[in-house]
Amino acid sequence: MVASLSLPRIMRVGRGAAEELGEVVAGLGLSRPLLVTDAFLVGTGAADRLAETLRKAGLHPRLFSDTVPDPTTDSLAPGLEALHDHRADAVIGFGGGSPMDSAKALALLGVQGGRMRDYRAPRVNHGPALPVIAVPTTAGSGSEATQFTVITDSGTDEKMLCLGPAFLPLAAVVDVELTMSMPPRLTADTGVDALTHAVEAYVSRRANPFSDGLALTAIGTIGRHLRRAYADGSDTRAREAMMLAATQAGIAFSNSSVALVHGMSRPIGAHFHVAHGLSNAMLFPAVTAFSVHAAPDRYADCARALGAATAMDADEVAADRLVDELRGLCRDLDVPTPRSHGIDREAWIRLTPLMAEQALASGSPANNPVVPTADQIQDLYGRIYA
Structure with missing residues (x-):
């Protein structure tokens, strides 16, 4: 049996790794990331701190914080609009599994268009897609290192598994300090x-x-x-x-x-x-x-x-x-x-x-x-x- 293996190209793992996010993104030749997160992380100030890290590296981020738990096809629509308005060249998923699932879906839809249902399993999606950089704030989903995203079809309530290298983050920044406030x-x-x-x-x-x-x-x-x-x-x-x-x-x-x-x-x-x-x-x-x-x-x-x-x-x-x-x-x-x-x-x-x-x-x-x-x-x- 030959195993087909896929991992993020870059991984920064350890305390304080989030402070190096700007360096990671700039090093990939990217400049206009869409920072996809949720209202909670905006409320704590964590999203703004991460955006400031990007700005200090000379980048031009835009914040999109309207993700929802268990993202839906409807919840992706305003994110897709923000992605196009910003002329984003990358997507940063910041949060738990839901912001990262949203970021992965937006990165693919932003390039290929269509409906998320078009990309569900058993189809294997190879791209193209915008680069995804993942910054997890929970110790669970592992989405920062996977080639999967899960999006619920708003019309049918079906939770659709979508898979393939197109959803694999190009880089993952894993910082334990971001998990310390988990209840x-x-x-x-x-x-x-x-x-x-x-x-x-x-x-x-x-x-x-x-x-x-x-x-x-x-x-x-x-x-x-x-x-x-x-x-x-x-x-x-x-x-x-x-x-x-x-x-x-x-x-x-x-x-x-x-x-x-x-x-x-x-x-x-x-x-x-x-x-x-x-x-x-x-x-x-x-x-x-x-x-x-x-x-x-x-x-x-x-x-x-x-x-x-x-x-x-x-x-x-x-x-x-x-x-x-x-x-x-x-x-x-x-x-x-x-x-x-x-x-x-x-x-x-x-x-x-x-x-x-x-x-x-x-x-x-x-x-x-x-x-x-x-x-x-x-x-x-x-x-x-x-």
Whole structure:
């Protein structure tokens, strides 16, 4: 098997890396970036500080802050207008997964036009697109190092996975100082998101030796530090470890794939407006329990890396312990069920067949150790509700 690998050309990783953003952008020969972020980061002053870093490097940035959680085709329209008005030659995604997903989509639409639906999976998008520079503020999505973006179709509520090298950031600037203000709920949700990326990358049918090493390293780091970061947001060492692990997990799944958890998670986010990391966490233990029998050796490796099993444990025992550890982790991080999160039971039941159909259509379940049927996905949705 030949693995096709893609990474950002430039990565600046470490405390204070954001201060070098202007140098990175200027070094790429760019001068008019559109800085895509959200209202929260404008409110904290972080977006203006980053824009000033760009101006000090002699660049001419424009700020676009009207991104929304789980970006939609409608939310991209004003961003596209800002991109063209500014005559932008690059797009900087600054924030969590939503600003970065928006930035990636705008970079492609700004050059190629058309509708986002034209670029959804299974199409692989090679470009052209404007260069993307990613500056994450959460330790979870790994979007700064992936060739994926997820945009919800405003007309159908379908959360569309779009993939290909056109969406891979040209540069990533990863600075732990940008994550220090994350509240506990966001810390938990993004941390479980990163763990899901790493585990699914490792057990995926498209796993390879390159992604394997990064995935196992990320799993081990998250196992040692996620609870610490959740309990004490000022624990700089835990925050730094989680930031690095999230990027490693992003590189791993971008060069392998995600699987059933992500396939089922996207429709929950689209129809019930649940944050992506949280919907992953709701699904993670049950989907893993459904899947472990098909690849006990791979799941056992994950359990050992996470610290849930030892080298002395048989693979089947270790794989089962992984499921137990994921359940325990979700309890410790106060992950709600869909019911306790406030999702109406009748709406959940009514939409389950459509969510199962959309999960399968995304292509991610086909990478799972067990490729599920629509009925099996509906059953899993039923199990996790309460």
